[in-house]
Amino acid sequence: MKILLIDDEEKLVIHLQKGLRQAGYSVDTALSAASGLEQAAVGEYDLILLDLMLPGTTGFDVLRTLREFGIEVPVMILSALNQSQHVVRGLDLGAVDYLRKPFELDELLARIRTVQRSQAGSRLAVWRVGELSMDLASRQVKRADQSITLTPREYQLLEQLMRHAGRVIAKAQLTEKVWDSDFDRGSNVVEVHMHQLRKKIDRGFAEPLLETVVGVGYRLRGALEIR
Known part of the structure; x- marks a missing residue:
């Protein structure tokens, strides 16, 4: 599985990239919305991990733009915004999951496996x-x-x-x-x-x-x- 991580918290990005790679995933990273959208448009990804509080824009806007451009890669939101309205908005825009920060790496890996199983289920076992x-x-x-x-x-x-x-x-x-x-x-x-x-x-x-x-x-x- 190839993952694109879009988040401007550089220390968190380094930590997650290391953990995800150790778990066997290929990971590209983007520290801004513009860079993330560019990589999503030209790369082939199986999952996008998306922060909501990005400089100059929001993850909601990124998610909306992805869908407008016909990029249907599953998106999992990772955010410190934990109010119910944020979760509902993200899911309504097409995110497959919403993980509140801070979180443990093990929980993120478990949720990624859930996405994998749901994708595999559409192709049988x-x-x-x-x-x-x-x-x-x-x-x-x-x-x-x-x-x-x-x-x-x-x-x-x-x-x-x-x-x-x-x-x-x-x-x-x-x-x-x-x-x-x-x-x-x-x-x-x-x-x-x-x-x-x-x-x-x-x-x-x-x-x-x-x-x-x-x-x-x-x-x-x-x-x-x-x-």
């Missing part, structure tokens, strides 16, 4: 490519009923590969979805992670599923089934 399966609710991965333990980054990579099963997905597309905007695209980090992922899902099996298409990207062999 289990993805399968051949004998490889991914339970989107429990995040459990198996091949031929053998459990596979993945790091958060490996899980995100496999999710993208399964989503595009049978098709080549370019390295640039993987980095856009799985890594932050400050990722060094000249490094070999993607190759290293893909090597580790290949060992985990293919080792011990006669038929490899993950293949490298030289000069283009990667492909997971097979077709996606949703159950």
